[in-house]
Amino acid sequence: MKNRLVDTFIELVAIDSPTGREDEFAKHMSDRLVKLGLNVTADSYGNLVARKDGSGEPVFFAAHMDTVEPGRGIKATVKGGYLVSDGRTILGADNKAAIAAMLEFLAETSESQIKTLPVDIILTRSEEIGNYGAVNLDISLLRAGKGYCFDSSNPVGTIVTASPIYERFDLVLNGKDAHASVPEQGINTLTVLQKLLTKFALGRLDDMSVINIGIVHAGSVRNTVPGAMTLAGELRSFREKELDQHKKRFTRMVEKVCYRMGATYTIDWVRENPGYRHTEGAGRAFVTETAAVISAAGLKPKQLRSWGVSDANIFNDRGLLCINLADGSEFSHSTEERQSVRELRRLVTVMRSLAT
Numbered sequence: 001m002k003n004r005l006v007d008t009f010i011e012l013v014a015i016d017s018p019t020g021r022e023d024e025f026a027k028h029m030s031d032r033l034v035k036l037g038l039n040v041t042a043d044s045y046g047n048l049v050a051r052k053d054g055s056g057e058p059v060f061f062a063a064h065m066d067t068v069e070p071g072r073g074i075k076a077t078v079k080g081g082y083l084v085s086d087g088r089t090i091l092g093a094d095n096k097a098a099i100a101a102m103l104e105f106l107a108e109t110s111e112s113q114i115k116t117l118p119v120d121i122i123l124t125r126s127e128e129i130g131n132y133g134a135v136n137l138d139i140s141l142l143r144a145g146k147g148y149c150f151d152s153s154n155p156v157g158t159i160v161t162a163s164p165i166y167e168r169f170d171l172v173l174n175g176k177d178a179h180a181s182v183p184e185q186g187i188n189t190l191t192v193l194q195k196l197l198t199k200f201a202l203g204r205l206d207d208m209s210v211i212n213i214g215i216v217h218a219g220s221v222r223n224t225v226p227g228a229m230t231l232a233g234e235l236r237s238f239r240e241k242e243l244d245q246h247k248k249r250f251t252r253m254v255e256k257v258c259y260r261m262g263a264t265y266t267i268d269w270v271r272e273n274p275g276y277r278h279t280e281g282a283g284r285a286f287v288t289e290t291a292a293v294i295s296a297a298g299l300k301p302k303q304l305r306s307w308g309v310s311d312a313n314i315f316n317d318r319g320l321l322c323i324n325l326a327d328g329s330e331f332s333h334s335t336e337e338r339q340s341v342r343e344l345r346r347l348v349t350v351m352r353s354l355a356t
Helices: 004-013 023-035 093-111 132-136 189-199 240-261 281-296 311-317 341-354
Strands: 039-042 048-052 059-064 077-079 082-084 119-124 146-152 158-163 165-174 203-206 209-218 228-237 264-273 302-305 321-326 338-340
Touching: 004 082, 004 093, 004 341, 023 039, 023 048, 023 093, 023 119, 059 093, 059 311, 059 341, 082 341, 093 119, 093 146, 093 338, 093 341, 132 311, 146 311, 146 341, 158 281, 158 311, 165 189, 165 240, 189 209, 189 228, 189 240, 203 240, 209 240, 228 240, 240 264, 281 321, 281 341, 311 321, 338 341
Parallel strands: 059 119, 059 146, 146 321, 158 302
Antiparallel strands: 039 048, 048 119, 077 082, 082 338, 158 321, 165 228, 165 264, 203 209, 209 228
């Protein structure tokens, strides 16, 4: 039996849109949204903002158009109630499940002449490498001051109430090369790192903060003491105070270890994402309102804080009130990624409920 929602999803993921290569997909989406009767504008960065008419307080629905690799030549099929790829690529449910659901929501409300709130559809570029689309979005195109991203790999009905501040760091350790047969003539940066990690353990720092080093490069030949090392890491925390404390403590420990071992260092910190916590005030009220709508739609709302980041972090930082909601996808950023057809249908139901 033909299923328009599933067919739309399969069609969308078949259009390649890896980060930085979203043009074809953006053109496709612009054309589809225009056919659905929306006024579509592309801002200077290439994000799309489409306006659906309605009455009442405007709301925005947001998703990103880019996907991670391997994400070219995606061939999606339905197996056992799940949309899956052929195993060579990701599926692209992150974030095209949300986009497929938006198109179905728009089609159904138009066909059934269901009255809705004014809805701004936001489709961003380059989310996967730093939320650059959201950072550069022309928010003057929006009527809505509050709304939703649909970019969390959890069951539909899940409400992300908090997301951490995320800072990345690049650390360079400089020791001294030496032949492996005379290690005492060198300053081994592996030993420097080993000492550092005995003084500052990686992982969960407290219930609000985590730190990780994901990339380590040192040495070029097996018979040389490595005198240089580069490390790439990150620090996440739900509170500014804790993040600042851990950042300073880590940097001080690097300095102390390097001094004691005769090495030098440079460290560069870059804030990739601001955090948000909807635990009080307008944010808390919006969460409560959203949970009530989801419950009324026949689903069980679940609130959680997520260690991941999304465009919602940027929107909140830019003065919009935004909640990230789950899209029902699983195992994102992997070739095992899958999307329950039932959850995809539920996502449409949630969108319709939020907009009416």
